[in-house]
Amino acid sequence: MDVLEKEIKIVKEINSQPPQDINIKVSRMNAYYGDFHALKDINLSIEYNSVMALIGPSGCGKSTFIRVLNRMNDYIDSFRMDGEVIIDHQNIYGKEVRIEQLRKQVGMVFQKPNPFPKSVYENVAYGLRIQGVKDKKFIEERVIRSLQQVTLWNEVKDNLKKNALALSGGQQQRLCIARTLAVEPSVILMDEPTSALDPIATGKIEDLITELKKEYTIVIVTHNMQQASRISDYTSFFYLGEIIETDKTLNIFTKPKIKQTERYISGYFG
Amino acid sequence: MNSIVRNRLNDKLFYIWGLISTFIGLIMLSIFLGQIVKDGAQRLNWDFFTSLPSRLPEKAGIYTAMIGSVWILLMTLIIAFPLGVAAGIYLEEYIKKGRWSNLLELNISNLAGIPSIIYGLLGLEFFARTLHLGGSILTGSLTLSLLILPIIIVTTRESIRAVPGSIKEASYALGASKWQTIRMQVLPASMGGIMTGVILALSRAVGEAAPLIVIGALAYVPFAPSGPLDDFSVLPIQVFNWISRPQAGFITNAAAGIIVLLALTFLMNGIAVFLRYRWQNKTKL
Numbered sequence: 001m002d003v004l005e006k007e008i009k010i011v012k013e014i015n016s017q018p019p020q021d022i023n024i025k026v027s028r029m030n031a032y033y034g035d036f037h038a039l040k041d042i043n044l045s046i047e048y049n050s051v052m053a054l055i056g057p058s059g060c061g062k063s064t065f066i067r068v069l070n071r072m073n074d075y076i077d078s079f080r081m082d083g084e085v086i087i088d089h090q091n092i093y094g095k096e097v098r099i100e101q102l103r104k105q106v107g108m109v110f111q112k113p114n115p116f117p118k119s120v121y122e123n124v125a126y127g128l129r130i131q132g133v134k135d136k137k138f139i140e141e142r143v144i145r146s147l148q149q150v151t152l153w154n155e156v157k158d159n160l161k162k163n164a165l166a167l168s169g170g171q172q173q174r175l176c177i178a179r180t181l182a183v184e185p186s187v188i189l190m191d192e193p194t195s196a197l198d199p200i201a202t203g204k205i206e207d208l209i210t211e212l213k214k215e216y217t218i219v220i221v222t223h224n225m226q227q228a229s230r231i232s233d234y235t236s237f238f239y240l241g242e243i244i245e246t247d248k249t250l251n252i253f254t255k256p257k258i259k260q261t262e263r264y265i266s267g268y269f270g
Numbered sequence: 271m272n273s274i275v276r277n278r279l280n281d282k283l284f285y286i287w288g289l290i291s292t293f294i295g296l297i298m299l300s301i302f303l304g305q306i307v308k309d310g311a312q313r314l315n316w317d318f319f320t321s322l323p324s325r326l327p328e329k330a331g332i333y334t335a336m337i338g339s340v341w342i343l344l345m346t347l348i349i350a351f352p353l354g355v356a357a358g359i360y361l362e363e364y365i366k367k368g369r370w371s372n373l374l375e376l377n378i379s380n381l382a383g384i385p386s387i388i389y390g391l392l393g394l395e396f397f398a399r400t401l402h403l404g405g406s407i408l409t410g411s412l413t414l415s416l417l418i419l420p421i422i423i424v425t426t427r428e429s430i431r432a433v434p435g436s437i438k439e440a441s442y443a444l445g446a447s448k449w450q451t452i453r454m455q456v457l458p459a460s461m462g463g464i465m466t467g468v469i470l471a472l473s474r475a476v477g478e479a480a481p482l483i484v485i486g487a488l489a490y491v492p493f494a495p496s497g498p499l500d501d502f503s504v505l506p507i508q509v510f511n512w513i514s515r516p517q518a519g520f521i522t523n524a525a526a527g528i529i530v531l532l533a534l535t536f537l538m539n540g541i542a543v544f545l546r547y548r549w550q551n552k553t554k555l
Contacts, residue, residue, distance in 0.1 A: 114436035
């Protein structure tokens with residue numbers, strides 16, 4: 001009974017949300033690599049300060065989708081897309097959009113930790129430096145705050161000059177998140193951020209995501225069903241370039257409406 | 271003889287063949303070095319380095335040729351380094367891949383295989399005559415720059431390609447432009463490799479005689495050059511000139527000149543190896 005009441009409340013919440021609560025809105029979006037139709041008629045809305053998990057078997061288009069949101073696919077010659085992607089009320093594929101500005105607004109954390117071969121400090125300061133920020137005090141404050149946000153500060157505060165590649169994998173990934181936070185994005189994209197990490201490091205990142213949600217919108221690709229159910233508010237199931245089902249995470253994992261979703265989350269395929 | 275024994279024997283034979291092949295080059299080099307040192311070491315004294323060319327072998331030195339070589343080396347570096355690295359960056363990071371880029375790449379590889387004397391002819395016709403630069407240091411450096419550009423371009427591209435794509439992605443994802451990413455991530459990470467290539471290319475340039483003879487570099491230059499438009503000689507030309515003289519004393523001089531030239535080349539290659547070593551350690555940690 002309890003669960004049911006909770007759900008009714010959630011459904012009410014969804015319905016009562018005014019449209020300005022939508023941070024990311026993707027409509028009738030198609031993406032292609034050459035002749036390959038990688039994403040088919042994608043429609044998805046993501047609220048402010050929520051965690052959206054994207055699940056689905058390898059090659060289903062999750063990573064392509066997440067890279068549409070910060071235009072990382074622009075560097076692939078054969079890539080093209082149509083449809084509309086609106087983030088913070090702006091069509092990010094519009095002519096007037098400056099791609100550097102968009103990337104500042106929509107940060108990204110990658111599958112394998114990829115710190116720059118520089119010091120811990122310079123890794124976090126990089127985003128500010130490329131914006132031309134010269135104020136040393138400002139940079140220092142932002143670096144410290146970002147490292148504190150990812151709970152890395154106590155581990156590295158005596159070694160800020162140390163090469164970031166000397167940190168452990170989990171520390172590196174938190175550093176990469178700190179680096180993203182330092183430019184103050186509104187959205188953080190995470191492409192399987194824990195797949196290269198051990199369970200303890202994974203746990204720390206998951207705690208961090210739950211904490212970050214208070215200030216940021218998070219879109220995370222994951223192959224780990226437990227992870228999706230632990231940390232996300234909404235889950236979207238991708239299969240062969242289409243979104244099969246999107247719903248509150250609780251619903252997806254307890255009573256999916258579509259058979260394929262159920263088969264995937266219970267491990268029958270994928 | 272069963273097959274196992276036969277295979278073992280083949281194994282052994284190939285091992286011996288490989289060993290001999292490896293050492294043939296080294297042995298030849300040692301014999302050559304030994305001979306040269308035996309002939310020329312006696313002539314290596316301070317006077318040899320500070321004397322001007324002369325008709326008398328015991329008075330002749332490499333001063334002008336050495337200054338000429340240093341000029342050529344520096345000017346070639348100044349001309350070829352920015353051009354080669356920029357071209358390498360362009361081909362690796364900016365050009366749209368397609369038929370046109372493939373054609374361009376193929377041609378650059380071919381350029382590396384063109385005999386150096388052909389570059390000399392080009393330099394003579396274009397730099398010396400059309401641009402009226404004559405047989406000057408500038409003409410020589412421009413000609414040698416053309417000669418080593420393909421090498422610099424190819425090594426630059428290889429070094430840039432060795433920078434992990436994940437680093438570039440991270441930079442782009444933080445809002446960096448393409449040029450910022452190249453300047454702040456790609457170039458620092460690949461500079462060791464690029465410098466290695468540049469130094470190896472220069473050490474090839476410093477040993478070249480043929481293209482410089484074609485453009486009109488002289489063996490007898492009474493004064494050391496003092497500017498890029500001066501006439502000049504270089505070590506290999508000086509050596510070439512001495513060898514072609516009948517007096518035995520000049521043969522000794524030539525051997526001594528070769529020792530200096532070899533020492534210079536070894537030194538440059540040593541620096542290249544050192545840079546590569548340091549660079550590898552840096553990117554690992």
